[in-house]
């Protein structure tokens with residue numbers, strides 16, 4: 001990227017302008033998606049602002065669990081969830097919502113209903129909030145099958161049926177990464193404008209990477225293909241250089257780095273968690289969708305991640321995602337294990 005040129009750029013491609021441009025390629029489109037996205041973006045701006053102030057807000061609330069107005073202080077993840085649920089319902093474009101924070105799906109009342117189902121994790125990586133490390137919001141969007149009769153099955157579709165997915169990372173800068181099925185684009189929040197500006201057009205993940213990202217503290221419980229793969233990252237036998245290890249422990253941050261620099265992110269199954277840790281609908285699917293759209297791959301240890309058909313809204317799955325060639329290697333190790 002040419003930063004000198006960018007600093008003087010005056011033709012700003014905001015996220016709304018970008019999506020409107022995309023919309024104009026589909027003459028039948030009525031702008032529903034643009035409206036929905038605007039509400040998601042609003043939620044992200046709110047969370048970004050709340051995350052930036054979290055430390056200060058905590059100081060103000062130290063005397064008890066109340067703030068200066070005497071209102072109860074809400075935990076950031078609960079607050080973020082409320083903001084997204086309200087923003088999504090008020091868009092008038094949604095019918096079924098699945099949030100990491102809520103046990104049951106929310107069915108929007110008929111008068112405010114639209115054709116989209118949104119699955120989201122309002123604040124992912126929440127164990128990192130209190131130390132100021134990058135966290136994020138993740139979302140995936142399906143189209144309802146019958147607008148008049150939204151059902152739970154509308155969100156239990158394979159990930160490949162998603163019409164859009166993305167995340168917002170609250171890091172050293174606030175970045176919104178989006179795919180509507182025609183590639184991946186990244187937008188950075190300009191805080192002085194309050195607008196997300198296109199800064200990373202048409203993101204493509206490098207075909208092979210130099211980084212692996214996994215919680216190695218779980219290594220004693222891993223299965224054989226994962227153990228062999230990580231061993232190979234550290235002690236390659238084919239003359240390739242060893243890979244570097246980077247693990248933030250916030251899925252959004254670890255996947256974002258993987259998308260930009262290449263490499264592999266793993267959250268495998270282990271003896272203690274045979275289905276892994278990460279949730280299919282609002283972690284595995286959206287990130288797998290973005291990876292594939294950027295030219296990478298996502299694999300569960302058994303199959304292409306986006307072919308999985310979830311049976312429950314909070315289902316979990318092991319996941320390996322990242323650069324095309326790196327995922328080929330882990331797939332080969334699982335295939336060899338099958339042959340035994």
Ligand code: FDP
Pocket residue numbers: 124125126127128215249250251252254277278279283
């Ligand atoms: P967290 O528990 O902090 O909310 O699924 C949530 C998640 O973070 C992901 O963001 C992250 O990739 C993963 O869990 C980290 O899990 P470990 O602490 O087990 O490594």
